[in-house]
Amino acid sequence: MESNVSHEPVLLSEVLEALNVKRGKKYIDATLGAGGHSEAILNRGGKVLGIEADSQMLKFSEERLVNNCPTLVRGKFENIVAISKSQNFAPVDGVLMDLGISNFHYESLKRGFSFKKGTEPLDLRLAPADTDVTAAMLLNALSEKQLESLFEKIIGIHKSRGIIKKILRARKEKPFAIVSDLQNLARQESAEIFLALRIAVNSEFEALESGVRGALEVLNSGGVLVVISFHSLEDKLVMKLFREFEQKELGAISTQSPIVPTEVEIERNPKSRSALMRIFKKI
């Protein structure tokens, strides 16, 4: 890992307050990442089970948190129920899901997460151990219809059609392999196109739904689920699930409007700008 890269935990004080962190209570950090939120929970005396899909990130946080003795597992939050049972950690007082990827993914993992790094492979897998299918493979193999459903939710039908035409033409001449192969086709919408591909490669919406349902299952009565998402489609899905839980009288939504970073946080950490935090309290 490059030593000049760091990842600042987003909405840290808001997360600690929402989880109501207390000495001896149990918390699952379902998106361990660089371990920033976990470190703060551990420093307040909470017990932590950390789950991380990406083995490189897990190694990094293992080194960072070694003195605090948390339980750290390489796995996916879709399997939070099985993981927490196998670690004898459930039920818990709080679960945190801080979605998306960390600065390390953009800056040093060399799997094509940043559309600015042209020579990296067009990979975008969070957990290469779990799947062989990369973003380049999707671009080379999917039909026009399949590409439409991959892109249209994120960049809209009109823009998707334009970019898909370019993709179909380009792959006839040379298969997609590295970031610049795609970057050259769509300078304007690069960020959204990379986001759509990352979501598809990692089945992120399906994972989020299973993760949120599983998190509710492992919570104690009175336990809290905190989800931080970074785009409106994720936030909509989280709210849809929270409303369903409320209708089933499983608990209550504590945030009708999302909690967002302060101006001061955004100035210090511009990447926090799009964060939207939601809280659900189990009965």
Ligand SMILES: C[S@@+](CC[C@H](N)C(=O)[O-])C[C@H]1O[C@@H](n2cnc3c(N)ncnc32)[C@H](O)[C@@H]1O
């Ligand atoms: C925004 S980062 C978390 C940063 C962390 N809260 C911190 O303060 O350092 C999100 C992390 O979740 C991981 N991740 C994404 N999808 C996951 C999944 N389905 N299961 C487990 N971890 C996942 C990513 O690899 C990434 O390291």
